Amino acid sequence: MIRRGTLMSDPSLLVTNPSRTDPSLAPAGRHAYYVLAPVPNLIRGSGLDWQGGLGRRYADELMGVLEARGYRGFAAGVEVSRVVTPADWAGAGMAAGTPFAAAHNFRQTGPFRPSNLHPTLDNVVFVGSGTQPGVGVPMVLISGKLAAGRIIG
Known part of the structure; x- marks a missing residue:
């Protein structure tokens, strides 16, 4: 993925549920989730069109991955979502759209x-x-x- 500049076909995901320990982060009876998927930076993944809606499409694909991995009903339960892409990170001043500084290898x-x-x-x-x-x-x-x-x- 990193060397080829492509999205992972079987992505590793970091899923956190901060409202589990701090209920004030979501309305009563609901939860807040954060899902992080590694993607190539803007240099390696220069062929990825983050400005053209790829972020939303990939997020939708990741919803299916989460469902397949046991998060049943996850996609249907999402009421509000925010997708942040390497283009967004670059817009915030992070070189090559990388929020984690040096390469994470x-x-x-x-x-x-x-x-x-x-x-x-x-x-x-x-x-x-x-x-x-x-x-x-x-x-x-x-x-x-x-x-x-x-x-x-």
């Missing part, structure tokens, strides 16, 4: 990600998903803690 995961210390400036410490330890809210929070520790000792 083994060579740029965890300790292999760029250091949070600047190589020549002693008073510069980096924080966020583009530095160690990596992507995701827990890792970004840990990154902030590491940076704070380096600054205040």
Whole structure:
């Protein structure tokens, strides 16, 4: 997928249901879900027309994937949805439409990600998903803690 710049035929999906632990995120008796599907960035996937409705079509396809994987009635239960594509991320200033900074592969995961210390400036410490330890809210929070520790000792 990444090298070919195509969508996955059998996509890996990250499905979260934040209203399960915080009911205030959805109306009573309903739930909020977040579904993340890896897609090529705008450089590798330059042949993908995100501006031409591909995002909505792919989201509809993913609804079918979720149903087939046991989320029975998922698609029919959706009342409001928002599809965010690499084009949207690029519009928000993220290079190549990638919200996770450096490539999310083994060579740029965890300790292999760029250091949070600047190589020549002693008073510069980096924080966020583009530095160690990596992507995701827990890792970004840990990154902030590491940076704070380096600054205040």
